[in-house]
Amino acid sequence: MSSAQGAPAFLRLAAHPLRWRLLTELAAGDYRVRELVELVGQPQNLVSYHLRLLRGGGLITSRRSSFDARDSYYHLELEGCAHALAATGAALHPALRLDPAPPTPPPSSVRGTAVLFTCTGNSARSPIAEALLRHRTGGRVEVTSAGSHPRQELHPDAVRTLRERYGIDLAGRRPRHLDTVAGRRFDYVISMCDKVREVVPDFGGHPRRLHWSIPDPATAGRTEGAGHPAFARTVAEIDTRIRYLLPVLAPQEVPS
Template sequence: MYQSSLMYSRAVPEEPPLFVRLLADPLRWRLARELAVSDRRVRELVAAVGQPQNLVSYHLRQLRAARVVTARRSSADGRDSYYHLDLARCAEAWAEAGTALHPGLAGTSGPASHRKGQRLRVLFLCTGNSGRSPLAEALLRHRARDRVEVASAGSHPKPLRPEAVRAAAEYGIVLEHEPTHLDSVRRKRFDWVISLCDKVRELRPDFPGEPRTIHWSLPDPARELDETGDAWPAFRRTARELDTRIRFLPFALTADAEEELS
């Protein structure tokens, strides 16, 4: 369990944990609910909650100060930022709040499961379909087994990156993928379409059947070189973030699948 300001202070047991106090505010709750679905820009959050930008920005600063919300510069427009709700951190803080209320509530929270027998079709999109989206496809297939049909594509496909293959191998996955162009899947039906980079989000077409669309603003790991010019650390971080986000998809896992992977 991490040590942070989100933990309950035993010195002042009458005071609710910070996480509870933060989300008790109706506007912060609405912002968190929006960000739980998809990464958003400030103007999108303003439109979603119907409040002035300065007020939305104030509450976002409160959530960022508590480190449950993070921000990244958009790779499509560097003047913009995407905000992201850290669901793993929220899950820990939620569990801590339950424990602070009563020890018997410890460990009762976790990611939502899909209904047994439900088989959904999921598409991951990025620009090159060479790193982020093949990794996401492989990680979701690995976690969900046969519970989903999953595919990936890119607006400008490039050969599969060896760093992506290496990152997948750390999860016991043999990643074999033929880069696919977005045009080849745009007439297929999906239940969920998840964009993984800001540029492809701007190009994302309408798909048949009105699938649920969400956005995860992830930088291109191929462009994030370390001091030696190596992209491997960035690919490893990207795989770790994708796996965390996939664990909190509301349809991906059942308790049986979680037990198999633990």
């Protein structure tokens, strides 16, 4: 295409230096506006303006924080970006159409990596993520989950959805407290609700801290229809994030 106006929408949005910086920061996890302001070192009104453009283009979404409703967390739409990149390559030349699916690293490359997922009750989101990461890696990742205020048992819709969609059986699994994993070494600590993000303790070894702002499907089920569909949506979102996490867990080869 001969003009900038004719360029694909993804290219026009992502080519701006500040918008590209925002996308790269959000690729690492979900952030509030004030955190993005600090990360990119630009005024809040300017950051908010470019976030609106990215959201309008479908590259990011935002959700109200469950910890403080005055805040919103911004999230990179991984599948949307993948398809936009594929379409951008194809727009230049048919042979440049990219596969929008994230690459799956070889099993040996993730062996020995330790990951902790956290949420408040450890009854839905974090055990779902634990089960899906273990499933996607064939058990080669050392993965566990815990909560700041664990419930008595896993939510039955979480158990049901994993069994029906992935054949994963969580029978006998019980929520655990964050205290039970104190002192363990983790490479990644991933908080999955806004409340637990504020109270996750420090772990030795300086693990990489990521945040996934995912609403509680038990609460969503009371406001958006029956509980099971809400859990199905949550499981699908978590699985998408897990699939795109796998290449991050695998150490990158350094070109010689």
